[in-house]
Amino acid sequence: MNEQQQQPQADPCGPPVAPSRRGADWMFGGVYGTVLASALLAxxxxxxxxxxxxYDASWVLVTAATAGLAHGYSHHMAAHHGSAAHRWRLLARALWNEWPVIVAALPTVLLLVVAGLVGWDSYGVTAxxxxxxxxxxxxxxxLVALRVGYxxxxxxxxxxxDATIGLAIIVANAVIK
Known part of the structure; x- marks a missing residue:
């Protein structure tokens, strides 16, 4: 491998060198989708x-999908692109790249579906x-921090x-209710 093809190495004592964009997208989508699902559940x-x-499961899923699409669309619209054909391709890619938001909401959706099937009470499901x-x-x-080199x-x-965000939702749920 020549010098131009070598990847930069992270300093073992410091932050990562040039974290991957894909890792950042996964983390954004994962955290955003999980926080969104938690807030909706509460x-x-x-x-x-x-x-x-x-009903609650369907709203969590629809909201996660809508939020992902809105986020992808807003990123696409914020950038200026060349030809119309190129813009459509970039829009499709921007929308597709929001799948982690939807995937991150699926554990909550599945939990609600199982709760509906077995008759679990709302307090237990929410907790x-x-x-x-x-x-x-x-x-x-x-995991994403490890993946990008921390x-x-x-x-x-x-x-x-990141878990502190979840704890804040738990505290807010307890205080508001």
Whole structure:
């Protein structure tokens, strides 16, 4: 391999060198989709209202897909591109690249579907869902940080920072309700 083809090496004591764009996209989509699903799970569970897990699951999925499409579209529109054919191709790619937002919401959707099938109560589903999503936020942050070159200690701290968002939703849910 010649010098131009070699990848830069990360300093073992410092932050990563030139983190990959794909890792950043995965992290954004994963964190955004998980936070969105957590907020919807908390908001859709209203004390005294009938628990409708299938309805709630559909809203989490529709909202995640809509948010992903809106995010991809806004990124596309913010950039200026050449020919019309090229713009359509770039729009399709921008929309396709938002799949991590939708995938990140799927654990919450699946939890709600299972809750509907087995008759699980709303309090339990919300508690488990918010806890699961907080753990997923930790995982998203830690794994993506490792993937882009952070050392284990730093990656775990990044994971904890992401999990703090989930904890904030749990606290907000407890305070508001």
């Amino acid at each position: 908001a859709l569970d209203q004390k005294g209202d009938e628990f409708t897990p299938f 488990v869902g918010l806890g699961l999503n907080t753990a997923l936020l930790f995982a998203w942050g830690s 050392r284990l200690g730093s990656a775990l701290l990044i994971g904890m920072a």
